[in-house]
Amino acid sequence: MPQPPAMHRTLLALTTALLPFAAPAETVKLTLLGVGDVYNFTEEDGRGGFARLNAVARAERAANPNTLYLFDGDMLSPSLLSGFDKGQNTIDLTNLVPFDLAIPGNHEFDFGPANFLEKVKASKYPWAAINITNADGSPLQGVGGVMVKDIAGLKVALIPVAQDTSPSVAATGDLKFLPSVSTAIAAAKAARADGADLVIGVVQTDMDNDRKLMKSHAFDVILSGDDHSYATAYDGVTAYVETSIDGQFLSPVDLTIDIAQNDGKREISWTPAFRFIDTATVQPDPETQAMVDKLAAGLDETLNVEIGTSETALDSRRNIVRAAESAMGNLIADAMVAATGADVAIMNGGGIRGDRTYDAGSKLTRRDILTELPFGNVTVLTELPGSQLLGALENGVSQVEKGAGRFAQVSGVSFVYDASAEPGARVSEVMVGSSSLNPDALYKVAVNDYILGGGDGYSSLGGGRLITDTGAGNLVATDVMRYVEKSGTVKPMVEGRIKPLAP
Missing domain, CATH: 3.60.21.10 (Metallo-dependent phosphatases)
Structure with a gap:
C-alpha cells in the first residue's frame, strides 16, 4: 500500500496527537x-x-x-x-x-x-x-x-x-x-x-x-x-x-x-x-x-423449666404489642401490679420482644418469659399525680401510627384514644379501677426503670415519689415468672383496657 508523502505523515501524526486519548477501561x-x-x-x-x-x-x-x-x-x-x-x-x-x-x-x-x-x-x-x-x-x-x-x-x-x-x-x-x-x-x-x-x-x-x-x-x-x-x-x-x-x-x-x-x-x-x-x-x-x-447447652439446663400454663392464647408479635392491647402485655402488666401493689402498671410494648404467638393451653417456661423480656429492666414503683399519669398514657399512643415501642401495655387503667388527633391530645375516658382519673389525686404506678428514666419518651413519669427504686426492685421478667408460678394457670385476654376510637 503506498505511503502518504512525508509532509502528510507529519500532519497526520500531529492531528492524532491532538485528539482526546481514551485508554482501555x-x-x-x-x-x-x-x-x-x-x-x-x-x-x-x-x-x-x-x-x-x-x-x-x-x-x-x-x-x-x-x-x-x-x-x-x-x-x-x-x-x-x-x-x-x-x-x-x-x-x-x-x-x-x-x-x-x-x-x-x-x-x-x-x-x-x-x-x-x-x-x-x-x-x-x-x-x-x-x-x-x-x-x-x-x-x-x-x-x-x-x-x-x-x-x-x-x-x-x-x-x-x-x-x-x-x-x-x-x-x-x-x-x-x-x-x-x-x-x-x-x-x-x-x-x-x-x-x-x-x-x-x-x-x-x-x-x-x-x-x-x-x-x-x-x-x-x-x-x-x-x-x-x-x-x-x-x-x-x-x-x-x-x-x-x-x-x-x-x-x-x-x-x-x-x-x-x-x-x-x-x-x-x-x-x-x-x-x-x-x-x-x-x-x-x-x-x-x-x-x-x-452457648445453647449452657442455657438449656436453667431455662427449659415449665412454670405454668396459659389457658388463653398469647400474642407478643411486634405489630401487636406496639399498636394494640395484647394478652401478653396484660399478663406482664398484671404481674407488675401483683408484685408491687400498684394502682396502675405501664409496660412499653417495645420492651416485649418474643415476636410470637402461644396457643391456648401452652406450657410457659422460664425461657419464654426471658425471651419476651430480655432487657434486664427492673420493676419500679412510683407515686404520681393523675395529670402525670395521663401524660404517660398520651405518650404511649403518641406514635401508634408509626409502630413505636412506646405504646403502653397497661393494668389497672383503661382508656380510649383517637389516633387521628394531635399527639398529646388523643386520650379520653380514662378510668383507674372503677373510677374516673382524677388529675390531682396520687396514684401508685408500677413501671420499668427504663421508661421511669424517660426512655421511649416517658418524661412525664419523672419527679414522682419513688417507693421502690432501681436498686430495690426485681427484674420485670422475675416478677412475671413468679406471678405465673404462683398462679399455676393464667388466662389473660384482651378485655378493652385500650380502646381505639373508630374512625
Missing part, C-alpha cells in the same frame, strides 16, 4: 455485604443466626477478595442470652468472621455507654459513627469516623451513621447524637469532594430517613438497618439495601465498576446487581456452630 467487581439487627445467636426455624451469617460472609470473601462486610447496627441486645452477658456472645461470634466496619445501633446502648465501649475494646473489627460524641463534643474512645479504604485502586469512603433517636429509646447516658440525615449527607459530600470514587452509607435509620438519604444522591450505595425488614432499591443513582433481621435474608450487592482514563481524566461508572440469599439454604459455618451449640 479497567473493570473491578466490588461486593458489599451488609447485615444488621442480629440479636439471637442461634437460628429460628432453620433460618438466620450467626453460624449461617458467618458462612455467607466467608463464602463472599472467598469468591471475591474485593468484598466489604459491613454491620449497620443492633446486636448487643436484646436477646435471651444478652440478659445474662450484656451482649458478649455477639462479639465472640462476630470475632470469628470480623466485619470490615461496624456502626452502633440504639440497642448497643441498652446496658449503657460503658458496656458498649467495653464491647468495642473486645471486638476484632473497627466501630465507627460520625454523629456520636461525648457530652463535651469529644470523640468516643475507640469509635472512629469516616473510613476510606483502597480497594483495587478505588478510593471507597464508608460513611457510618447511628440513629439520632437513640437517646429516647436506649440508655445512652450523656452521649450526644447529631442529626442522622444532615450529618450523613454532609459527610458524604465532603468525602466526594476529597476524591472518593465511591461513597457508601452504612447507617441505622428508619425507612423515612433512608428515603431522604437516597433522595440526596450524595451516596452511591446505602446499607441500612433498624426496620427489621428486607428491601432493595435502585433509582439510577443510589443503590439501597434494608438488611433484614437476624441474618435471615441477605442481599450482597455486586458493583461492576468501570475505571476509564479519558484525556488524562479519571472516570468511574458502575452498575449494581442485587443477589438474594435465603439463609435457610446455607450450610452453617462449623466453627461458629460449635460455639453456638456450647
